Amino acid sequence: MTEQGLQSGWVVVCDSAKVTPGEGFGIALGDARVGIYRLDDGSLHAIGDICTHEFALLSDGFVDGDQVECPLHAALFDIRTGKCHGPMAFVDVPAYPTREQDGKVLIFV
Ligand code: FES
Known part of the structure; x- marks a missing residue:
């Protein structure tokens, strides 16, 4: 079992069409919340x-290139790595391997 209370492996989380450049798409994944993003390069x-x-x-925040800005106090997080570029936050968020297959988004947990 993972930290999210799921079996480890690839999990289908949504249709690919739900994730468009310039905005986050938030989902519940077991006990965790995950934001999915599509960058301009696809x-x-x-x-x-x-x-x-x-x-x-964060998925309610403002996307600027490969960063998302927290909607509450504007901390910046790298969409590719989860690295926090503060302020006000200083701790990274996890990043999950992600891929597409047959029109679906899959995340490795
Ligand atoms: S809650 Fe995100 S920066 Fe404060």
Whole structure:
């Protein structure tokens, strides 16, 4: 079992069409929240969706290139890696391997 309470492996999480450049798509994955993003180059990425400062969903934030800005206090997180570029947050969020297959988005947990 994973930290999210799931069997480890690839999990289908949504249709590919739901994830468009310029905005996050938030999902519940077991006990975790995950934000899925498509960059302008078409690549897909998934990172933890809960800000490490206070409770806010990053997928509700503003996407600028390969960064998402927390909607509450504007901390920046790298969409590719989950790395936090603060302030106000200073702790990274997890990044999940992500791929597409047959029109679906899959995340490795
Ligand atoms: S809750 Fe995200 S920066 Fe404060």
